[in-house]
Amino acid sequence: MSSKIFKIGMQEFESCGKDIINLLSLQHEMEIVLQNAELYMLGTTSDIDLSKFPYVKVFKGEIPEEEIFDVIVCIGGILPKQENRIRELRRKSVKLLALGTCSVWGCRPTIALSAFNEEEQNQINGEMEENSPDYNQEIGSITRKTIGDIVKVDYKIPGCPIDEFSFISFLMDIVDGKLPRIQDAPVCYECKLNGNECIFMEKGIVCLGPITQCGCGARCITIGEIDSGLKTVCTGCYGPLADANLDEWYKMILRYGKSVENIYKFFVAR
Numbered sequence: 001m002s003s004k005i006f007k008i009g010m011q012e013f014e015s016c017g018k019d020i021i022n023l024l025s026l027q028h029e030m031e032i033v034l035q036n037a038e039l040y041m042l043g044t045t046s047d048i049d050l051s052k053f054p055y056v057k058v059f060k061g062e063i064p065e066e067e068i069f070d071v072i073v074c075i076g077g078i079l080p081k082q083e084n085r086i087r088e089l090r091r092k093s094v095k096l097l098a099l100g101t102c103s104v105w106g107c108r109p110t111i112a113l114s115a116f117n118e119e120e121q122n123q124i125n126g127e128m129e130e131n132s133p134d135y136n137q138e139i140g141s142i143t144r145k146t147i148g149d150i151v152k153v154d155y156k157i158p159g160c161p162i163d164e165f166s167f168i169s170f171l172m173d174i175v176d177g178k179l180p181r182i183q184d185a186p187v188c189y190e191c192k193l194n195g196n197e198c199i200f201m202e203k204g205i206v207c208l209g210p211i212t213q214c215g216c217g218a219r220c221i222t223i224g225e226i227d228s229g230l231k232t233v234c235t236g237c238y239g240p241l242a243d244a245n246l247d248e249w250y251k252m253i254l255r256y257g258k259s260v261e262n263i264y265k266f267f268v269a270r
Contacts, residue, residue: 006037006175009059009069011089014144015076017046019100019162024053029168031055037175040069042089045076063092071095071174077102077144090151095174098147099167101160105239106146155180158213160237166215186210186241187234191218199233204256208236211244 012020024030030039040059041050050058072093078086090096098104147153157166173180187209191198196218200207209218215238224231 007069008037008039008171008175009042009072009089009093010039011042011072011074011085012044012046013074013076013078013082013086013103014045015100015102017048019075019159020044020046021048022161022164023167024048024056026164026168027053027055029165033168033171033175037070037171042072043085063088067092069093071097073097073099074103074147075099077106077146078150079144083145083150086147086150095154096147096151097155097157097170098153099157100162101158101237101239102144103147104156104158106144155182157182157215158238159215163215163217183214184242185214186244187212187214187216187218187221187238190214190216191221191234194218194222196221200252205233206253206256206258207233209234210252211241211246211249212236213238213241 010020033039034055038057039055040057042059042063044050050056069092072089072095074086074089074096148156155170157170159166170180170182188198191209194217199205199221200209207221209221212234218234220232220234222231
């Protein structure tokens with residue numbers, strides 16, 4: 001490996017803040033990665049006290065023209081006023097990673113654009129403005145884009161929340177000059193590894209595991225949701241599997257007497 005220091009940039013756009021805080025909190029793992037690299041925080045939208053993370057270098061102001069990062073990690077969805085920023089980061093990066101479901105697939109805010117018609121969208125905005133004094137329609141549910149909607153993305157790691165250790169593994173690979181290992185399999189693969197009964201096939205309970213990208217460890221089915229701790233079905237937060245057999249999945253839904261439209265609305269609303 002050359003003596004050149006590998007430069008990692010990180011930029012948070014519109015997100016809940018959970019992912020970036022979880023990543024920065026992995027101090028031991030990050031310090032191992034940063035033995036041969038430097039991590040620069042290029043900007044955040046969350047209120048984070050970066051002084052608590054001494055291994056992070058804070059990049060203030062505009063990025064100099066000659067400054068190039070080996071990889072820039074982007075978290076969160078993009079508002080219209082942020083589009084020039086993501087284009088700038090693309091120019092400043094050799095590789096660009098979209099991290100988390102908001103940046104890869106848009107998560108709930110972007111899904112809402114296809115889930116509800118214009119009349120329903122207007123109704124949602126009206127109710128939000130009436131019941132939430134701090135609501136700003138610019139950051140409402142129908143304006144965000146994914147990173148890939150605007151610029152070329154080299155790597156994508158979805159998740160809501162992300163699996164922090166998949167990200168660390170990615171960084172270790174790319175810093176060492178290896179091709180990052182990003183698994184391409186359904187959540188069912190990880191679910192079976194954990195010894196779970198298939199609630200879809202055995203009980204007819206609708207689950208998005210067969211058509212969802214793995215990487216979460218089948219967390220919701222095995223140990224429960226992050227917030228509630230309750231075991232539940234896969235709700236597809238890692239986004240669709242690239243070669244998902246949607247036709248067969250639809251047939252299975254109908255076989256169990258479910259309405260595809262109702263199921264779609266249910267999962268979008270979660």
